[in-house]
Amino acid sequence: MSENFEPKALAFLCNWCSYAGADLAGVSRFQYPPTIRVLRTMCSGRVEPLYITEGLKSGFDGVFVFG
Amino acid sequence: MKVIEHLLDMAKIDRGRVRLRWVSAAEGQLFANYIKELSGELSELGPFDPSRYSLQLSAIESVLNSPRVRWLIGMDRQVTERGNVYSRKVDAAVFEQTLRTVCEAEYQNGLILELLRSGPKTVREISETTGIAVKDVSKRLVDVEKMGAAELSGYEGCSPRFMRTAA
Numbered sequence: 655m656s657e658n659f660e661p662k663a664l665a666f667l668c669n670w671c672s673y674a675g676a677d678l679a680g681v682s683r684f685q686y687p688p689t690i691r692v693l694r695t696m697c698s699g700r701v702e703p704l705y706i707t708e709g710l711k712s713g714f715d716g717v718f719v720f721g
Numbered sequence: 722m723k724v725i726e727h728l729l730d731m732a733k734i735d736r737g738r739v740r741l742r743w744v745s746a747a748e749g750q751l752f753a754n755y756i757k758e759l760s761g762e763l764s765e766l767g768p769f770d771p772s773r774y775s776l777q778l779s780a781i782e783s784v785l786n787s788p789r790v791r792w793l794i795g796m797d798r799q800v801t802e803r804g805n806v807y808s809r810k811v812d813a814a815v816f817e818q819t820l821r822t823v824c825e826a827e828y829q830n831g832l833i834l835e836l837l838r839s840g841p842k843t844v845r846e847i848s849e850t851t852g853i854a855v856k857d858v859s860k861r862l863v864d865v866e867k868m869g870a871a872e873l874s875g876y877e878g879c880s881p882r883f884m885r886t887a888a
Contacts, residue, residue: 661763665756671745678749686753689760703725703785706739711778715769716738718759720752 663716664709665690668698672720690718724794727821728784731828732777737762738769776835776851783831790827793820829853829861834870834885841874841884 667673673694679686691714695701698721709717726736740759744752771778784790797820800811832851836842844862848855862883865871874884 659764659768661760661766661768663760663763671743672752674746675744675748675752678746679753680749682749684750684753686756687760689763690756703728704782706725707778707781707785710734710738710769711771711775713769713771715766716740716759716763718739718755719741720744720755721741 661689661715662713663690663718664714665692665718665720666695666698666701666705667692667720669694669696671698675720723817724785724790724820724824725781727824728781728828731825732774732781734769734774734777735766737766776832779835780828780831783834784824784827787827787831789823790820793823826861826864829857830865830868830870833858833861834865837871837883837885841882843877843880843882845880847883 667676673692676692698719701719706717706719725739729736729739737759742755742759744755797816799805801813801816802810804810829851832853833847836847836850842850844855844858847853847862848858851858853861862871866873866883869886871883871885874882876882
């Protein structure tokens with residue numbers, strides 16, 4: 655594994671909970687690593703298991719679901 | 722989530738790659754912490770190569786698409802909390818066990834069918850590539866033959882070869 659490996663992760667954020675949480679994190683300038691690519695969903699219950707496999711298939715190193 | 726974790730385990734994909742976390746709108750700091758923690762885990766796992774797992778991932782997709790598994794997942798609360806049509810409740814542990822068994826069977830079916838896409842194969846070849854025991858491959862082949870998804874394509878010496886029917 656290379657020293658400077660930067661993982662790329664797909665993150666599903668619920669519009670009403672974690673998306674607002676992430677927004678707050680941004681507004682309050684909490685530092686976090688730039689690993690995630692955010693996909694906003696209207697509800698984290700909307701995320702189907704198939705989306706997760708699709709994410710892995712398309713080359714992400716990981717998939718996170720935030721509710 | 723339980724189902725996908727179980728499936729990833731079967732496919733030997735690390736669980737750390739798929740995570741579920743709860744963050745409310747007021748928990749910006751918590752969110753930042755989770756991202757830090759999870760990215761740390763990911764960097765330790767290293768890059769994910771989807772081409773190495775393409776067979777497994779397709780098999781997982783076929784499991785998630787299979788009517789059997791979809792029905793079972795949909796019935797979870799219904800039969801464990803409210804009771805079935807005979808108003809008998811199914812024990813949650815029993816239900817989970819059933820779900821696991823079904824997932825395993827469907828996963829192996831999916832794996833075999835994916836493999837047969839590349840041409841007819843003997844039971845031994847299937848077993849070698851997928852890592853499923855020979856006797857289980859035979860069992861699963863009976864399954865997929867019943868579904869009409871695969872059939873006997875001919876003999877090579879005395880070992881039968883199976884092929885995928887056009888679907």
